Amino acid sequence: MLGMSGQMRLAESSVAVVGLGGLGSLISYYLAAAGVGRLVLVDGERVEKSNLNRQILYDSSDIGLPKAYLAAKRLRSLNPLVDYEPVASMVSRSNVEDVVGDVDVIVDALDDWRARLVLDEYSMKSGKPLVHGAVDGFYGQVTTIIPGRTSCLACIAPRRIEARGCRSALGAVVGIVASQEALEVVKLLTGKGEPAANRLIVVDGFLGRLDEVELKPVECSVCLSRIGAGQA
């Protein structure tokens, strides 16, 4: 499937999973199991009882404990060959470079558009690909941002950004979105398959459908200039 060369590429790669809630639990699990060489695990929150319907890295004995360290501990017992770097803080403009500056791919597993847009801006600035996923109730979405080739997250961000996104997502829908995100990362790292670039995969768990929306650059100060520069 991935072959020896694909497996080697994964082992030599590093990925930052930003957000270790429902999405991040599963994405980091799949990436650790797949044998990604180094995982930076970023989350400043502690486990709450209401998280346990979807945040499968944690159990009821973890309530009150910091997610980043717990995640590293759980994943280490799954695959001790991976190098885990827990970062127990939220990502912000002031720390983004320190936190994700030396990885190959950044994964948005957040529930907060403000923090997402910090990752987006840094992705565009640094040229690092960003795999985006979001969930809300029965619905979810995934796309891969490749600086210079695709439009950015700011292009599809809601006009009115709430400080906190929807925190009540159905666990099984989170599972679909997280699997799609992990798959995007594996494709980017190994060069196999086609990333969901300039395409938004829309998960409709209510009707049991996966749809696709073509993403076209809009007037956007974050990415348009970069696409223009890439073509010049």
Ligand SMILES: [Zn+2]
């Ligand atoms: Zn944009």
